[in-house]
Amino acid sequence: MEKKTVRVGIVGAGFAATFHFESLKKVCGVDVDVRGVFATDAKQAAEYAKARGIKCCGSLEELIEEAEVVHVCTPPVAHEPIAIAALKRDRFAIVEKPLTGYFGDGSEDFSGDTFAKSDALEHSLSSIERMLTAESKSKGRILYAENWVYAPAIQKEREIIEKTGSQILWIHGEEAHSGSHAATYAYWKFSGGGVMIGKGCHPLTAALYLKGVEGNVRDGKPIRPKAVSARTHALTRLENFRDEGHIRCDYHDIDDFSLMHVVFEDGTIADIFASDIILGGIHNWLEVAANNHRSICNINPNTAMQTYNPVEVNFKDIYVVEKTGTKQGWSSPSPDEDWFTGYPQEMEAFYGSIAYGGAVESDSRLAADAISTIYSAYVSAEQAGAEVAVKTFSSN
Numbered sequence: 547m548e549k550k551t552v553r554v555g556i557v558g559a560g561f562a563a564t565f566h567f568e569s570l571k572k573v574c575g576v577d578v579d580v581r582g583v584f585a586t587d588a589k590q591a592a593e594y595a596k597a598r599g600i601k602c603c604g605s606l607e608e609l610i611e612e613a614e615v616v617h618v619c620t621p622p623v624a625h626e627p628i629a630i631a632a633l634k635r636d637r638f639a640i641v642e643k644p645l646t647g648y649f650g651d652g653s654e655d656f657s658g659d660t661f662a663k664s665d666a667l668e669h670s671l672s673s674i675e676r677m678l679t680a681e682s683k684s685k686g687r688i689l690y691a692e693n694w695v696y697a698p699a700i701q702k703e704r705e706i707i708e709k710t711g712s713q714i715l716w717i718h719g720e721e722a723h724s725g726s727h728a729a730t731y732a733y734w735k736f737s738g739g740g741v742m743i744g745k746g747c748h749p750l751t752a753a754l755y756l757k758g759v760e761g762n763v764r765d766g767k768p769i770r771p772k773a774v775s776a777r778t779h780a781l782t783r784l785e786n787f788r789d790e791g792h793i794r795c796d797y798h799d800i801d802d803f804s805l806m807h808v809v810f811e812d813g814t815i816a817d818i819f820a821s822d823i824i825l826g827g828i829h830n831w832l833e834v835a836a837n838n839h840r841s842i843c844n845i846n847p848n849t850a851m852q853t854y855n856p857v858e859v860n861f862k863d864i865y866v867v868e869k870t871g872t873k874q875g876w877s878s879p880s881p882d883e884d885w886f887t888g889y890p891q892e893m894e895a896f897y898g899s900i901a902y903g904g905a906v907e908s909d910s911r912l913a914a915d916a917i918s919t920i921y922s923a924y925v926s927a928e929q930a931g932a933e934v935a936v937k938t939f940s941s942n
């Protein structure tokens with residue numbers, strides 16, 4: 547089959563736009579032609595474009611005109627309008643996590659600490675509906691950039707479930723580190739919440755995905771979330787928090803610790819931790835307790851490599867692993883962190899689907915279930931953990 551060429555535009559020029567570009571360079575089934583970038587930070591966009599030899603577009607419209615696929619690598623508050631603008635022009639939209647959310651009422655004094663979380667649930671469900679409607683009317687599609695779905699450990703677990711017909715009884719998992727780098731992350735009005743959405747979406751979506759796989763194998767339909775109980779805390783905003791400089795602690799109105807207890811429609815469960823208070827490097831793992839096996843998927847760190855370095859400065863030019871506080875002593879350097887994280891596999895799958903057709907594992911239905919579960923969880927956390935029903939959306 548002749549390789550197709552696909553024209554690409556990237557919105558945003560920060561952290562996610564950088565790793566998207568790196569993954570695009572590794573796509574081999576399709577010739578990817580990155581045409582340009584657009585970001586509201588014009589200086590950052592110009593530098594991004596210059597470094598990669600691509601066009602710096604002056605507007606979103608100009609970028610969409612150039613591209614068949616639009617990568618949405620902006621803070622969550624801008625995901626919905628950009629994705630819908632792309633879909634309306636029959637473009638594909640690769641949307642970073644979280645798909646969408648609730649970003650306040652636009653008022654100057656909006657605070658994530660005080661508003662009624664039922665508003666967030668209602669508005670985020672409406673946002674999902676608008677995005678799904680735009681997708682259903684478009685020749686393009688939403689491809690949800692949830693890399694955990696494509697992480698090799700999660701895909702190996704999918705194979706085990708598919709080939710052995712497992713029943714998953716309990717999933718537990720976590721994404722945690724010592725604090726996100728993005729300045730906007732500290733504000734609910736840009737991020738749509740705190741760590742429960744910002745990091746919790748990763749292990750949660752992997753859990754929803756695997757229960758989906760289980761259901762598809764057995765009955766031809768995914769097992770969906772039914773209810774959730776949750777707790778959130780703002781530990782670094784406690785008056786008695788003692789800052790020793792290791793943990794980011796300038797959050798404005800968001801949670802930095804969360805736990806979601808999800809009950810699926812078959813009565814089985816998942817417990818998802820997320821936090822911004824964990825030292826020692828990023829901590830991303832998912833454990834599956836099934837009726838016929840047990841797996842621990844160590845996304846990061848893992849033991850692909852373990853190194854002892856007696857002198858910190860010797861490793862000054864060596865990247866070890868995300869968010870590590872020190873490179874001295876024992877560490878688990880990731881020989882190819884992006885690969886273990888699922889970034890290149892995600893892009894390969896998306897571009898294969900865009901160019902040659904076929905469904906993707908991480909689609910808008912999975913993304914919608916994750917967002918719906920998370921905002922139901924915020925309602926639960928407001929009530930100190932009372933169980934809240936999760937609304938699910940039918941597929942397009």
Ligand SMILES: NC(=O)c1ccc[n+]([C@@H]2O[C@H](COP(=O)([O-])OP(=O)(O)OC[C@H]3O[C@@H](n4cnc5c(N)ncnc54)[C@H](O)[C@@H]3O)[C@@H](O)[C@H]2O)c1
Nearest residue numbers: 558559560561562585586587619620621622624642643728
């Ligand atoms: N999958 C992952 O592992 C992962 C990791 C980090 C971030 N993310 C996600 O990626 C997204 C971006 O996060 P980031 O860390 O790259 O943020 P960032 O702050 O590093 O970069 C954001 C970029 O978006 C641009 N921008 C902001 N609003 C815009 C708008 N309305 N239109 C066009 N450009 C706009 C900014 O100018 C900036 O260039 C977020 O949704 C975040 O959750 C995903």
